[in-house]
Amino acid sequence: MFRHDKRLQFEAKPEKPDPLFARKLQELIGGAYGEMTVTMQYLFQGWNCRVEGKYKDLIMDVATEEIGHVEMLATMVARLLEGAPAETTAEAVKDPAVAAVVGGMDVQQAIVSGGGATPADSSGTPWNGKYIVASGNLLADFYANVAAEAQGRLQTARLYHMTDDPGVKEMLRFNLARDTVHQNLWLAAIEELKEDGLAGTIAPTALLDEENQEHSETVWGLSAGGAAAQGGWLRRPAPDGEHRLRYLDDPEPLGGPASAPPPDPKLYGTFDGAHRAPGPRRSPTDRAAKTVE
Amino acid sequence: MFRHDKRLQFEAKPEKPDPLFARKLQELIGGAYGEMTVTMQYLFQGWNCRVEGKYKDLIMDVATEEIGHVEMLATMVARLLEGAPAETTAEAVKDPAVAAVVGGMDVQQAIVSGGGATPADSSGTPWNGKYIVASGNLLADFYANVAAEAQGRLQTARLYHMTDDPGVKEMLRFNLARDTVHQNLWLAAIEELKEDGLAGTIAPTALLDEENQEHSETVWGLSAGGAAAQGGWLRRPAPDGEHRLRYLDDPEPLGGPASAPPPDPKLYGTFDGAHRAPGPRRSPTDRAAKTVE
Amino acid sequence: MFRHDKRLQFEAKPEKPDPLFARKLQELIGGAYGEMTVTMQYLFQGWNCRVEGKYKDLIMDVATEEIGHVEMLATMVARLLEGAPAETTAEAVKDPAVAAVVGGMDVQQAIVSGGGATPADSSGTPWNGKYIVASGNLLADFYANVAAEAQGRLQTARLYHMTDDPGVKEMLRFNLARDTVHQNLWLAAIEELKEDGLAGTIAPTALLDEENQEHSETVWGLSAGGAAAQGGWLRRPAPDGEHRLRYLDDPEPLGGPASAPPPDPKLYGTFDGAHRAPGPRRSPTDRAAKTVE
Amino acid sequence: MFRHDKRLQFEAKPEKPDPLFARKLQELIGGAYGEMTVTMQYLFQGWNCRVEGKYKDLIMDVATEEIGHVEMLATMVARLLEGAPAETTAEAVKDPAVAAVVGGMDVQQAIVSGGGATPADSSGTPWNGKYIVASGNLLADFYANVAAEAQGRLQTARLYHMTDDPGVKEMLRFNLARDTVHQNLWLAAIEELKEDGLAGTIAPTALLDEENQEHSETVWGLSAGGAAAQGGWLRRPAPDGEHRLRYLDDPEPLGGPASAPPPDPKLYGTFDGAHRAPGPRRSPTDRAAKTVE
Amino acid sequence: MFRHDKRLQFEAKPEKPDPLFARKLQELIGGAYGEMTVTMQYLFQGWNCRVEGKYKDLIMDVATEEIGHVEMLATMVARLLEGAPAETTAEAVKDPAVAAVVGGMDVQQAIVSGGGATPADSSGTPWNGKYIVASGNLLADFYANVAAEAQGRLQTARLYHMTDDPGVKEMLRFNLARDTVHQNLWLAAIEELKEDGLAGTIAPTALLDEENQEHSETVWGLSAGGAAAQGGWLRRPAPDGEHRLRYLDDPEPLGGPASAPPPDPKLYGTFDGAHRAPGPRRSPTDRAAKTVE
């Protein structure tokens, strides 16, 4: 069960409105790597976690924090939209800066939300449940969490340069810091899984003996004349400590032709017409006689 | 530019049809972590790569391989569907095993594709471009690639136990191996980035000095009474070697209340009706007189 | 900011697993009117609320409760999936009841989530942000909230008869009660808005004097010979107390033809080819001579 | 069966083109609460209506009207786009007003539709079937209809202030009036359902005796220190006349911990690696010897 | 403007219920090539048509017919669902045929629609506006219409064999006939466009002289060893009468390498970390001293 405190986790006060930036911030709310994603990803991972104790509790700690991040960003957006142009184009367009705003602002923040945030990204694409992963396997999911925090921090860093507003920048500096903590945290949790004997390097740490070992170390060189064969990845043991990567230059296919068997005739593959007699089936004139008109 | 060889990268021949498994395999074709995802993710990363040479070439090598994996799986699905029930339920249902198939098969593989694969997952949800990430930052993207290969291998491992067919299992053993190679490869590429001085541990490796350092090491304990404070993650330096994680038990919010300013009156926030005179605006009877009927 | 308590708001313990019902419960998690919808709808409404005090606080109270409902349902799903068939069809299908389960279960709960809930509905369609509304106008949004709770309670009532499990039914009885409370609550809040002079009956309570009053009371009878003219809605004042509905039988259109002007020629409407000279533009043979082969 | 009259239900003639407004109008065509939504919502409700007579006929009357509203809006959009910039940016940008248009117009209206409307909203998100509801329960659906008309009228009211064009405003005044009629109508139909003994206040009007009555009157105070306890909703009988709402301040969870049982080992929860022997499984060097290169 | 007649265009009465087939019919309602698609495709094409007269009127004739086809199918689905299992699995599963139904039926038709059709396809994916095309160019759109009717007729033909019900088959025989008429009609309309001098064979019939004519006749042989060079397409003039197709065996790329320029440094491409000093930036211990705990 959850409880709510009316105060924000961290302050979210812009010095002045900026409707164009309000649109860009939507990426951090409802984008594929926005705060709605990490909120839902960690909540579902926590609920789906089968290891009671420190791992599950850690996931729920961070998940609960992330709901508050959506709150901070939604509040920031509403404040950035204060006094945003809601009138006719002709009146609003006084100078190029206003023109840029009128052209570039998120019109749904006005028409649909009345000056508030939407659960969508900076192009207006709605957030959806496929953005998250909660597989029930902690190693696989912690890799995904590192990746999500990395993309989130990258987008925040880009947005950091798209504003001069001291209040906005202060909030973004907090967000950057949290993304740093969380990247460190999920990387540390991966180490912990290994120390606890719950995981190796490859996720899942299973079926390594059953997989086709002829093909578990080769880099297939399918992009002609590439420099991939010069990477250090071929000179050291693989990260899992159990393999050594090798480069196969211009390899040949190992399978037969990619043919497909004939389907059930009632599914009407291409040959469906072949069963008909060749001549004209019937006379249009004949049938025209019996039509209802 | 690309070229195609008619032969499959690896054989994809089932011993006998299995329409129910053909549906499940759709997850590996058009699911969020299926082969269409890694194909498109690596292609767009390669095209978006700003570091010419070994990194870009490696990405294009693997991307090109993955197109061939979609091909293998699509071929396998068509073969698993050979002779699948395409008739009436009454005829088809002879015993419980057939009933399970009739109930559980992907009806769009029959109605829409005529016995072939669809660009969708095992629930029929179409693949979409939001499944991929190509940020232009190699560290952030390599983390995402590890995560994608991990989920892909996990799903393959689960599917491996849902079939007894030797031909299907042989292909899946190949797929498992490739997922192992690719996980090792992207992890190795992350190490290489660090050695080449192109990245640190945190993505992006920038703005660490500008972010709010008061908040770059704390785990906020927001899930009451949790065991997260007992994790080894608090006892060792953080993975980036520059921070040390600390646990804040039951922390207080640092911001003010999450209030939102009044919007432009023309956006009709709640107070829109307050401007009207209290009495009945007009008499329905009055207007009824002038209606067109 | 939010805090989490490890205990569920209400117990969610099935007596025994039921994978088929676990799929159906997904509708209440990630369906258009499931708990993710009301969670996000109320959160965004609360953050977008411009009337500080009782209204905003009420919305946040209910929003916070709803996150806990998603938690209850996700926990229930994981428990209903305990021991669900994860093997081959042939082994699993022992009798018709198992066949129904094998055919009807949500395969992504196994392949993707490893035996847990997904942020999707009972057909596997992912939840998305367009399911919610947070317009910034409380009257309009409270109408939407009543509607959401009504659909939610209706679906819960239907699901209530699709299980015999005492533990599941106990949880659903709790859910039904909460849906009743919330319907009453939003209906009461609408009354409160009226009493506080913040809204009328029509949302938004504005522009009533500017709208085209010739057309603000007529029911257009466009479905021939219908009985709609016999409804009591024509015999009493309209619910807003300011209009009286009237029936227009077989009305005529008031506008002109639905024509569209010619677009810019560079957009290539249909006439694009008319500008070309009539004769054969060039000889294929001529050009064949200069081709690179 | 349907029939079409070439004339518009109401005139849709702008005085002059306005491509920026043409984009905004898309919200009323293909937005979540646009005319495509009410068209399809009422059509499916009508076809799904199990009460023959006045209710079903009323729904079909309004549904049929709404198709004509999409027609009016699509016609208006085509006319607003007459002469819209279809050339290079450099040529088009003469002054800030044009810059706003070039920046803010819907580029798909030009590239994809050649100067016409699209079945999408003002951000280009395509309309989809999840926007509608047709549950087969008239009370629940009429609540949804009131909500849809309220959001539609609210968005229309906002758009009304974003244009000065007399022709556009005249059409919008008609649309506002129709939204008022329809809100009144669905509210009246709810009253009629009650008078006919077909419904109560809570939808569905069933299972009230089976639901958990301990929890059918309490407002859970989960947002700390809130003013929700001061609302008039606690001082009067609930709208259904059968309950009285009460406020539970800072309530405790009633369930146990949100734990999840271990899944089938073949689904590879986190412990999958625990079954392996601790030492290095095999020597990379050994295998390197047998590789094909 | 539209009008509705309560009678169906053609009868839609099954002899007996069949919930499994009711799910499959959803493909013809809300699938990518179902009746909702052709309805909306033709409506938007008609409204977007810039050639007043026979073409526009024809499109509106067919569009209006198609709304009635959705009506027929939605009615058929409701009737096929009469008495569908709405109870517990255990009770419902009496024999394999019932098991197939319980496993394979569309659970949303019960839970969401209460025994009615949904605006979705046979996998539950909601219909969306991207399924349609209305480009404003009649030649391009008529090609799309032929394609849509062809896929629609193909799916109907497949479904025709999946039922034995005389009533269902009678309706499908009508649908097949209408799809035949419409294919003929759009093909005839293409001929008419040519005769009226409004179009050629290639859409759009413009820019043929500006396009790169070195490359307007070659088939690039990129799939090694293929038989495409043996097709009759190379032996006759191309269908537009102005080109002659030629086969380029194993062609070489004509462009340079697919490189991308360095982005703005503030977008944090990969080199972002390179600007930092190599050594440890600061001591974790130092900062630990000043943390708030």
Add this chain to the structure above:
Amino acid sequence: MFRHDKRLQFEAKPEKPDPLFARKLQELIGGAYGEMTVTMQYLFQGWNCRVEGKYKDLIMDVATEEIGHVEMLATMVARLLEGAPAETTAEAVKDPAVAAVVGGMDVQQAIVSGGGATPADSSGTPWNGKYIVASGNLLADFYANVAAEAQGRLQTARLYHMTDDPGVKEMLRFNLARDTVHQNLWLAAIEELKEDGLAGTIAPTALLDEENQEHSETVWGLSAGGAAAQGGWLRRPAPDGEHRLRYLDDPEPLGGPASAPPPDPKLYGTFDGAHRAPGPRRSPTDRAAKTVE
């Protein structure tokens, strides 16, 4: 299996950056009729093709070419974005031309992709698998391919006029030519199918004798007073040579009323409340006494 060549199929070098055009080009990458669509459509058609030899090989030739077209466009986008505004609005907006760019550019190309292309269209809607068709019936699919190439060429032609850049125009001239080739090619392949006796004109060429022939030649005149009856389509034999189209003016429906049967009572159609006793079920006061507070 596929192989990659680092060189582009054709050059993709703009003379100078143009971020606004970079957004518009997204339509050709990830739009419904962009290069991702034809790539995936042809790949799945090839893999699903049941006629080994020239047809399948042709499809794979063209499919393989199209992957390279996505590559060309993605490269072009990255180059058009070189130096795109990535800073604050205030700094960027120097003049109206810049304002148009700032307002109209694709912000996700900056925030999400770091100056690269996204797998989305010009409104930011992600590409999805429903854009393609691969039915297993070559006639039906070749019609769809003609339609796709026609829309693609139309959009390319429109974009051709939206830029003055010689490098961009050179690439578009190549693209236009390829779209011409491919339209000719699929039209020629349709002729070839007919000559090979594999198809007729109507797809599928089956069930023509079983369909309802009373209704296989009539154009239903449902749009009052239309000119469709004057089209040449009624004066000549239908394109399939077996029918003759006729016009039915103002036809009557042939079916009965569109009624729906009562659903299972447990699905709670509207009558659910009718079973309850009329009086007040219980006293709120009574229950208030036993509440937990």
